[in-house]
Amino acid sequence: MTVLLFLEQMLNGLQLGVTLFLLAAGLTLVFGIMNMVNLAHGSLYMMGAYLCATFAQWSGNFFLAVLLALPVVALIGLAVEIVALRTLYARDHLDQVLATFGLILFFNELVKIVWGPVAIFMDIPPLLAGRVEFIPGAPYPVYRLAVLAVGLAVAAFLWWLITRTRLGMLIRAGAANREMVGALGVDIRLLFTLVFGLGAALAGLAGMIAGPLYVVEIGMGDAILIKTFVVIVIGGIGSIRGAFVAALIVGMVDTFGRVLPSAAGLPAALAEMMTYILMAAILFWKPRGLFPVMG
Amino acid sequence: MAALDRRHVFVVTLLALFALLPIAAQLADQPFYIGQFRRILIFAIAAISLDLILGYGGMVSLGHAAFFGIGAYVVGILNHHAAEETLFLGLLPGSRNVLITWPLAMLVAAASAGLIGLVSLRTSGIYFIMITLAFAQMVYFFFVSLSAYGGDDGLRFPGDTVIAGLIDTQDDIAFYYAVFAVLAGVLYLCQRMIESRFGLVIQGCRENERRMQAIGFPTFRYRLACFTIAGGIAGLAGALFAAHESYISPSIMHWTRSGDLIVMVVMGGMGSLIGPVVGATVFLLMEKLLPDYTEHWPVVFGPVLLLIVLFAKRGIFGWLRPREHRRAAP
Numbered sequence: 001m002t003v004l005l006f007l008e009q010m011l012n013g014l015q016l017g018v019t020l021f022l023l024a025a026g027l028t029l030v031f032g033i034m035n036m037v038n039l040a041h042g043s044l045y046m047m048g049a050y051l052c053a054t055f056a057q058w059s060g061n062f063f064l065a066v067l068l069a070l071p072v073v074a075l076i077g078l079a080v081e082i083v084a085l086r087t088l089y090a091r092d093h094l095d096q097v098l099a100t101f102g103l104i105l106f107f108n109e110l111v112k113i114v115w116g117p118v119a120i121f122m123d124i125p126p127l128l129a130g131r132v133e134f135i136p137g138a139p140y141p142v143y144r145l146a147v148l149a150v151g152l153a154v155a156a157f158l159w160w161l162i163t164r165t166r167l168g169m170l171i172r173a174g175a176a177n178r179e180m181v182g183a184l185g186v187d188i189r190l191l192f193t194l195v196f197g198l199g200a201a202l203a204g205l206a207g208m209i210a211g212p213l214y215v216v217e218i219g220m221g222d223a224i225l226i227k228t229f230v231v232i233v234i235g236g237i238g239s240i241r242g243a244f245v246a247a248l249i250v251g252m253v254d255t256f257g258r259v260l261p262s263a264a265g266l267p268a269a270l271a272e273m274m275t276y277i278l279m280a281a282i283l284f285w286k287p288r289g290l291f292p293v294m295g
Numbered sequence: 296m297a298a299l300d301r302r303h304v305f306v307v308t309l310l311a312l313f314a315l316l317p318i319a320a321q322l323a324d325q326p327f328y329i330g331q332f333r334r335i336l337i338f339a340i341a342a343i344s345l346d347l348i349l350g351y352g353g354m355v356s357l358g359h360a361a362f363f364g365i366g367a368y369v370v371g372i373l374n375h376h377a378a379e380e381t382l383f384l385g386l387l388p389g390s391r392n393v394l395i396t397w398p399l400a401m402l403v404a405a406a407s408a409g410l411i412g413l414v415s416l417r418t419s420g421i422y423f424i425m426i427t428l429a430f431a432q433m434v435y436f437f438f439v440s441l442s443a444y445g446g447d448d449g450l451r452f453p454g455d456t457v458i459a460g461l462i463d464t465q466d467d468i469a470f471y472y473a474v475f476a477v478l479a480g481v482l483y484l485c486q487r488m489i490e491s492r493f494g495l496v497i498q499g500c501r502e503n504e505r506r507m508q509a510i511g512f513p514t515f516r517y518r519l520a521c522f523t524i525a526g527g528i529a530g531l532a533g534a535l536f537a538a539h540e541s542y543i544s545p546s547i548m549h550w551t552r553s554g555d556l557i558v559m560v561v562m563g564g565m566g567s568l569i570g571p572v573v574g575a576t577v578f579l580l581m582e583k584l585l586p587d588y589t590e591h592w593p594v595v596f597g598p599v600l601l602l603i604v605l606f607a608k609r610g611i612f613g614w615l616r617p618r619e620h621r622r623a624a625p
Contacts (some may be wrong), residue, residue, distance in 0.1 A: 037421055039554075083602055091604075093424060094355045098561055098603040106597030107519045113591055226432055233425045245597065270440050274434035280414055283426055287418045 004138040008260050010252070011225055017150020017251025022206035023224065024231040024243040025158055026199020031295055032175040032238020034192055035252050039100040040080065041228065043219025044109035048073045049206025049211040049220065050111055053120045062125035066208050070201055077200020081193055088277055089192075108218050119217035147209050154202065155244055162240050169193060175238035175293050203241050227254070230279045236289030246290065300489045304614070313475060329352045330539075336474045337581045340377040340481050344528035344573030346493045350566035351489055352503030354416075356551050357424050358431025361411075362404040362526040364548030365434065366533025369400035371543035372444055374452040383554045404530020405523050408433070412522035416515060416601065431550055437547040445597050451546025455473055478572070481528060485568050488524075490499045497521050562603060564610030573611050 055065035087098050091232050098122045099214055124143045131139035148250060162168035173181045179219055182188040207221070214220070235242025258272030282290065313336065320328040341363050348354045376382065376389025383389060390396055410431045419425055444450045488494050494583065496517045499507045508515050538545050545550075550598045563574020585592035 007624075012351070031421055032345060035421070037424060083510040087605055093421060094349070094557070094561070095604045095608070097357060097554075099443065101558070102600030102604070105593040109591050109594035109597070112391065113594060132361070184522045211360060222551070229425050230429055232428075235420060237421055272436035273433050273440070276429045276436075279429050280426065280433070282420065283418060284414050287422060289422075 004135065006261075007135050008138050008140060009255055011053065011140060011144065011148070013252040014248065014257035015148045015151070015251070016156065017248035017257055018148055019206050019210055020224070020228060020231050020251055021151060021203045021244055021247035022154060023228040024247050025154070025240055026195070026202045026233070028226055028232040028238055028240065028243045029171060029175065029195050029261055030192075030199055031232060032169065033188075033195060035178070036085065037090055037093050037096040037100065038085065038260030039225065040103035040107065042079075042223075043076055043104055044200045044221070045074060045207035045210075045224060046071055046107065046111060046218070046221035048207030050120070050199055050207075050218045051204070051218050052208035052211055053122050054115075056122060062122075062212075063127075067204070070204060070209055073204030073207075073260065074197045074201040077204075078193065078197045080200075081196040085196070086189070086193075109216050117218065118258070119215045122211040122216060123213045132256060135233075135234040143212060147213070150205075150209060154205070158240055165192070167191075181182040203282075227275065230275055232289075234279055234282050234289055236293055238293035239289070239291040242289055242291030242293075248276070250275055298318035302612075303567075309572065310479070315480075316472050319469075326467060329471050331579075331583065333467075333471045333474050333539055334536075335576050336471075337532050337539060337558075338480050338559065338579060339572040339575040340530035340535070341529050342479055342556055342563070342575045343481055343485060343568055344525045345556045346565060346571045347485065347489075347525040347528070348496075348522055349560055350570075352497050352525075354518065354522065355424050355557075356427040356430075357550065357557070358411075358427035358434075358520075359525075359529055359556050360548040360550070360552035361431035361434040362408050362529035363533040363536070363544070363552070363556075364438065365542075366400035366404045366530030366541045367537040367547055368438060368444070368533075369394045369403050369530070370534045370537040371452055372452055373399070374537075375444065378453045378623065393534075393538070398529060398539075399582045400534035401527045401531045403528030406532065408526020408529075409519065409523040412519045414525075416522065418520055428553070429438075431548065431553055435545055435548050435550070438462060439546070445544065447545065447625075449542060449546070451542045452542065453541070462588065470538070477531065479533065480574075481531075482568055487530075489568070493517065493520070496606065515594065520622060537573050546595060558600065561608070562610055564612030567612050570610050577611065 023041065023045060027038065030036055030038050030041070038117055046068060049072075051069040052062075052065045055068045056062050059065055059068070071103060080103065086170035090098055103233060128143040128146050128197065130142055130143065132142050134140045158167075162171060170181065171255060174186075174191060178188060181191075206224075210224075231246045232243055234249065235244070235246030254271065255272050286292075308492075313332070316332050317329050318334075320326055327574045341359070344362075345356070345359045348356055348359075357483075369391075372383060373389045374391055378389070379389045381389070411427070415423060415426045415430065438444070439447050489498070496507065496512055499512070500514050500518055504514050533547070536547065559574035559578045561574070562578060563572065563576075564570025581592075581596070586595070589595075
């Protein structure tokens with residue numbers, strides 16, 4: 001493996017990492033603050049990708065499509081929260097698993113009815129097409145760099161939101177001790193609805209920017225959802241910082257796990273296993289993740 | 296006590312219906328249903344095993360299909376080698392004798408469950424759900440990577456397994472009754488188990504693990520034993536499934552299959568042994584019959600599942616529970 005190839009794969013790993021972070025950020029807060037298992041987060045990722053593909057076809061402009069699709073996904077998220085999830089917070093984990101599993105079935109079939117079973121291929125927007133010689137001698141796709149930039153920008157925004165604003169303070173407090181925050185007079189329900197809407201928008205955004213890179217298809221949310229779970233569990237449920245670190249680790253392991261075994265002549269599916277072996281190992285020594293949230 | 300009898304009547308009637316089904320199917324000249332219901336019985340066994348940890352042990356595992364799949368693969372791989380007359384890993388000959396393959400499937404699945412439980416049971420709550428899911432994915436991708444046994448496409452193997460020289464799995468009816476006998480045996484043994492001291496400790500851990508520890512029970516070991524036994528029974532169900540299909544593929548342990556198993560258990564009635572049997576029957580019949588009406592039945596079934604969780608948590612079998620018991624139940 002040459003140095004150039006190594007650097008290129010490192011960028012790929014970072015780019016996958018920030019995509020995972022977009023999904024994990026919202027989910028880890030949902031899990032952390034409300035102690036709630038939500039399997040349907042991947043469905044919002046899928047909805048984001050499909051809506052963006054449709055809007056892009058109508059308007060012919062990818063950026064406009066993203067701007068249009070974002071509020072729609074956030075609204076879908078809010079609707080799901082208000083109609084279904086709100087009643088589930090007080091229930092046990094099994095109920096939450098089952099109910100959100102039902103939501104996955106619903107959304108996958110809904111997409112099949114509305115968009116049909118055939119996968120959609122999205123074009124990379126012309127403005128971001130092509131490659132740039134970012135590292136001398138190794139031209140790298142501009143679009144992937146843009147994804148990386150968006151991911152880092154969102155991470156910076158979340159860092160600001162969580163550590164520097166009053167809302168962020170409440171979110172952190174909610175993750176650490178929900179009852180206490182409620183007892184101090186904060187409307188924890190409203191707080192959570194907001195957090196859920198934000199998480200939905202981020203998941204949708206992840207789906208939108210992943211659309212041109214991968215394929216927009218039914219069930220695309222399920223596969224990445226499980227990787228997201230790995231991320232938030234490794235990072236420590238409820239911790240944004242943990243989610244960021246873990247997302248980058250998982251992105252790297254997944255990317256290099258794909259390249260190295262095939263170079264050594266091993267089957268590629270071993271790469272998929274690597275992530276889970278990593279998770280099992282980390283949980284064996286640190287059962288509450290790398291950055292456990294007090295509570 | 297009269298109300299308790301009502302449930303006994305239900306159990307006996309249900310089992311009698313399953314026992315009579317092949318005869319009825321023959322009379323109606325619909326032998327197709329024998330295979331359909333054999334599949335239902337097999338998934339019922341798997342659902343019962345999940346209920347041991349889910350309903351009795353209170354451990355929400357989202358990776359139970361992995362053990363089902365491991366059991367299926369043991370049978371499939373051994374059959375494959377027997378047919379090809381090659382050696383497994385260049386060491387072991389294959390086998391078609393189910394007296395060897397089925398117990399071995401159980402053993403390997405139980406051993407895997409033991410190992411996975413050893414790590415998973417250190418965690419609790421959401422972490423436990425996630426780690427069981429992650430292990431199941433690990434197993435899933437392991438079998439996807441096994442290109443010698445078909446990888447992603449799966450493996451078809453000659454299905455002429457013979458049970459102890461007596462029952463041929465190609466014989467629809469004989470195989471049906473073999474599966475029925477296994478189901479009855481599993482039901483009987485599980486009933487004995489949950490009434491035993493061991494079973495009571497497991498249920499005690501579900502209610503309050505810390506208190507059980509305070510009394511002096513090494514709860515981790517008890518729960519691990521329960522997890523291992525459940526894995527073994529799921530492996531047995533998987534072995535039956537491999538013989539039923541003459542085909543194995545990683546898709547049988549996809550994580551949504553684990554979700555389906557949970558749906559069966561909860562829909563039928565968690566924390567009872569016959570509930571999962573009812574749940575498996577209803578779920579698989581729906582999966583078979585509903586597409587005739589609309590191809591898009593999941594779009595209805597998803598929200599129905601949500602409603603079941605919100606309003607009918609007791610499950611179908613739970614409705615038969617007498618009123619006074621219902622109120623007493625936590």
